[in-house]
Amino acid sequence: MTARILVADGVATTRITLKVRLAAACYDVVTAASAAQILDLLQQDLPDLIVLGGSLPDACAIDICRRLTSEPRSAGIPVLMLARTDRRLAALQAGAAAALDPEITDQMLLARVRGILRDADLQTTAELGLAEAPAVFDAARVPQIVLVADSAGRALRWRQLLAGRLAARYDIRGADEALVGVRSGAAADVYIISADLEARGDGLRLLSELRSRQGSRDAGFVVTIAPEREEMAAIALDLGAGDVLPETMFDPAGIETAAMAIGLQLSRKSRCDLRREEVKRHLVWAHTDPLTGLYNRRYALPKLSEIARDAIIDGRDFSVIAVDLDHFKTINDRHGHAAGDAVLTDVAQRLKAALGAEGFAARIGGEEFLLALPAAGAEKVQRIAERVRLAIQDLPIELPRLSGGGSTRVTASIGVVAVAAGSHDNWPDELARRTLERADRALMAAKASGRNRIVVSQADIAA
Structure with missing residues (x-):
């Protein structure tokens, strides 16, 4: 079934341009010119994704994002915000699934849309019990983040900057060590991977390998891209990365935004694990005789x-x-x-x-x-x-x-x-x-x- 996308922006040319770009990829697109129109449309039919621009005449885009992601009727709909770099952190804090530059290329926009819709489908699959059950999620367990960088110095820098912002256990590993960890049952909750490791594109090959393995396929993945390698971002998203961050975000000025993006990947992983465990329990109950404990x-x-x-x-x-x-x-x-x-x-x-x-x-x-x-x-x-x-x-x-x-x-x-x-x-x-x-x-x-x-x-x- 074709995904339905609601595009909201107060500028007519922006709305039309986004509608054309998304409709060309065979999405069903509806548009809204104001916050009031957004709310009216949501009363009629719920879309699969909301693309929210920064120019709404009757409300601050950040405020409407916060409202959309907190109200029960719309909380399950992912919001993709178009926001300048200095507004990205506020957008993520308001509950946006992702925040992109308004001048984003078609390739990157569509890759991000595909990734968000894929993640939404995975959560629905977990609710239906159709995905493979992962290891039991322990709410008291400290999450594990594995750092796979192109150099030990960069990985140490990541850990130093993130440790004070995200409560997690940070392990620095090479590509082979990350794969061995999965085989030995030590998969991470989130992997942060440089797109280029020893050779160009090695990080994307590692991402693909980790996504294909049962122990790590349900993890969150964040790929970091060098400024001159922006063309790899869309590829990383299509390979299963939950987010793509420029390497510059791991500087002190951008680390808060990076930490927020990584935190969202941890939250998504936790929610999916909990839903799968709940569904697993329900399936056991459905297949079990309540008196004897045998199958029914x-x-x-x-x-x-x-x-x-x-x-x-x-x-x-x-x-x-x-x-x-x-x-x-x-x-x-x-x-x-x-x-x-x-x-x-x-x-x-x-x-x-x-x-x-x-x-x-x-x-x-x-x-x-x-x-x-x-x-x-x-x-x-x-x-x-x-x-x-x-x-x-x-x-x-x-x-x-x-x-x-x-x-x-x-x-x-x-x-x-x-x-x-x-x-x-x-x-x-x-x-x-x-x-x-x-x-x-x-x-x-x-x-x-x-x-x-x-x-x-x-x-x-x-x-």
């Missing part, structure tokens, strides 16, 4: 299809065990539902212990459980099924005081299916469905023949 049916059936797919592709065995507790209803009738819950919880732990690392266990019904073993053949699955049966029957289960205390014993009927490599050519979903049906029939046969026993399905699965 919603997780188990698609996962069984994945196991079937891998078995077809790799030509390997897989097995399924269906477990149903015998006479479970009598426990609820005699001792109450609290006792029944205690039995289910205890049995779930026994199933997990008996299964070990061989596969996964799920509760798919009231007292029904499913065990799937991705790489187990007939002999192995029968041994595990017997281990499960004995684990359930051999030890009494303590009942809660609420139900009168004491203990009870339970047994289980078990149906087993072993699917041999090469014995099937079904589609994965069909193979999983038919395997589960066979396990259910074997389970019913175990119950019909006396309970507390194992029945192995003997029928082959036809194509």
